[in-house]
Amino acid sequence: MSNGLAILLFTVFALLSGALLRFLLHGSRVPYSVALLLLGLALGAVAQQPWLPSWAGEFGQSIEHVAGIEPQLILFLFLPALIFESAFAMEVHLFRRMLPQIALLAVPGLIIATLLTALLVRLALPLDWGWPVALMFGALVSATDPVAVVSLLKEQSSRKRLETLIEGESLLNDGTAIVFFVLFYGMVLGSVTDSGVAEVGLEFLRVVCVGALVGLLVAAVVVLWVGKVFNDAVLETVVTIAAAYLGFIVAEHGFHSSGVVAVVTTAVLLAGVGRTRFSPEVMHYLRHFWEMLAYIFNTLIFLLVGIIIARLVALPSLGMWLSLLLLYIGVNLIRGTTIALLSPLLARLGIGLTRDKAIVLTWGGLRGAVALALALSVAQQSQIAAEIREQVLFLTAGLVVLTIVINGGTISALLQFLGLAQLPAAKRATVVKAEGLIHAEVADLLSFLRKDELLAHADWASIERSLEGLRLSPQFEASDPGPEEDLEIFYKRQLLESERQSYWNQFGLGLLDHGAAGRLVEAVEAALDGTPELGPRPKLLALWSDPPWLERLARWGWLHRTRFRHLAAVYGTLRGYLQAQQAMRALAADLAPDPAMADAAQRQIDANLQQARQCLAQLRRDHGAAVGQLESYTALRLLLNRQRDAVQHLADEGVLEPAESHKLIDRVEQRMFELARGRADALDRQP
Secondary structure: OOOOHHHHHHHHHHHHHHHHHHHHHHOOOOHHHHHHHHHHHHHHHHHOOOOOOOHHHHHHHHHHHHHOOHHHHHHHHHHHHHHHHHHHHHOHHHHHHHHHHHHHHHHHHHHHHHHHHHHHHHHHHOOOOOOOHHHHHHHHHHHHOOOHHHHHHHHOOOOOOHHHHHHHHHHHHHHHHHHHHHHHHHHOOOOOOOOOHHHHHHHHHHHHHHHHHHHHHHHHHHHHHOOOOOOHHHHHHHHHHHHHHHHHHHHHOOOOOHHHHHHHHHHHHHHHOOOOOOOOHHHHHHHHHHHHHHHHHHHHHHHHHHHHHHHOOOOHHHHHHHHHHHHHHHHHHHHHHHHHHHHHHOOOOOOOOOHHHHHHHHHOOOOOHHHHHHHHHHOOOOOOOHHHEEEEEEEEHHHHHHHHHHHHHHHHHHHHHHHHHOOOOHHHHHHHHHHHHHHHHHHHHHHHHHHHHHHHOHHHHHHHHHOOOOOOOOOOOOOOOHHHHHHHHHHHHHHHHHHHHHHHHHHOOOOOOHHHHHHHHHEEEEEEEOOOOOOHHHHHHHHHHOOOHHHHOOOOOOHHHHHHHHHHHHHHHHHHHHHHHHHHHHHHHHOOHHHHHHHHHHHHHHHHHHHHHHHHHHHHHOOOOHHHHHHHHHHHHHHHHHHHHHHHHHHHOOOOOOHHHHHHHHHHHHHHHHHHHHHHHHOOOOE
């Protein structure tokens, strides 16, 4: 069987196996990634066995071909896409707030873990390794693998902040680990002489900074490109795929820096400042595409890791099994020690760190495909003694299996035991209020359906009983809501989150341009930092104030664009802010834990509305012609949105053929594109 056909057969089998496992594991507590790894181990163990039937021979050959995959191919094929999806899906505001904690774990934390692991290998394990080999191995296994950690957290975690901390660490500590791995690997081979602390530090800074710069440049190119595209989901998605792989390859091969840092930088920038540059209609499609691609790649890589370990790792003596057990225990203790040493700083930086979250952070230090790929590269190096190569590969593979199966398989139980599988009591109280709104809507629909003559003989009593027992999730059951201070914080945070989502919804409808959406989101995220406050918003107030230099710009014809861009920013943010505040006021009473909090929130929102309306009235008095042009643009965009929706509705109803509806939608969207492009030029023509 040819290599290409063998890989195709394995890919089809992997996807079908993943689909079957996903179906069988639905509702269970067994993590999908753990089940895939165990299946890969089983497949690798039984492939090519003499007792298999003859028809299984070709499948066994495909397993052998896959087991011989190049280590670099594992990193270059799977890692860029998986890291990009993970970083792109992160909440950028939360990541930015937690960056000091993430950096502390990813750099000093990994250095401590590397040194302690090397010390463990030298002093506690019966291995004849020198310090260069021990340090190389320490760097190899100390970094938590982003592929394994991210996959696990998305299945098990219900705490966004804890998930971001573990995920962010796993994404960034790879750069630190690779610097030290390459350094000590060179020492083992004799190509690198002993280096001082200063040289190592400078090399680390070079690798990280160059990787970040590559990611920045790639993100800038993508932003410039997609900014010239309107609602082309295929093109904008393909550009992000190319960006993920291009940044990784250029950083790794072109500059010998960290490809992971480059990809993380690109993804975070595109998810943050670049989000408003993508066509609003494309973002939903784009995120779903990356989620699907990550699922496919996770299925392939966990199955592949299991097969590689089963096929390539030789079973050693009893002494090596005992060494693996000691190493597993020691690595977990070292991670706990590292976090304990850093906990005084971790508790004061970012959003802080509690004891329970520190325990989860310790137990969530999984190793995976990255560590295995580096170990395979060591195993293929003939300049290293065969015994050492076999020991490195066995211990790394064993550590990967044990951390994923034991730590990954029990993380859900640990979260339950520590009470972290449920939402905090105060937030749970606000979710219960939201659930009440959902049931109220269902009750209204129930009253309407009772009058439907096509449902005249429905068993309404049974239906009502079914609805009475229906709850979104047991974690939302009412309980002690906690201190009133916590209730108020979570209540305000939920209102601010709804305000931020309102801005993104307006941007998606084309009612806010990228500049206004970015300013409004930045303002509400500033209000979310620390103790959340509903108002006022100092940055917005500074923007809305009419500076004396604004009118002087009108005397200079070539500065018209600057003047009207400022007016457009003021009008856009005012309009978006007013609409979001009105929506937030409607939610304030429904979500409030008690009437007093609702009254206080509504008073602040009313003050926000009054202030914004006064600024809008002043803007209309001072710049009536420009505001009229902006309002005309907004009205036309609303009408074009409705026209596009009407065409799509008729297509869904079968009134229009697909070809006809596509042509009509293309015409409407072309008009939208021309409108957006021509707005600045039209404003420039204003007197």
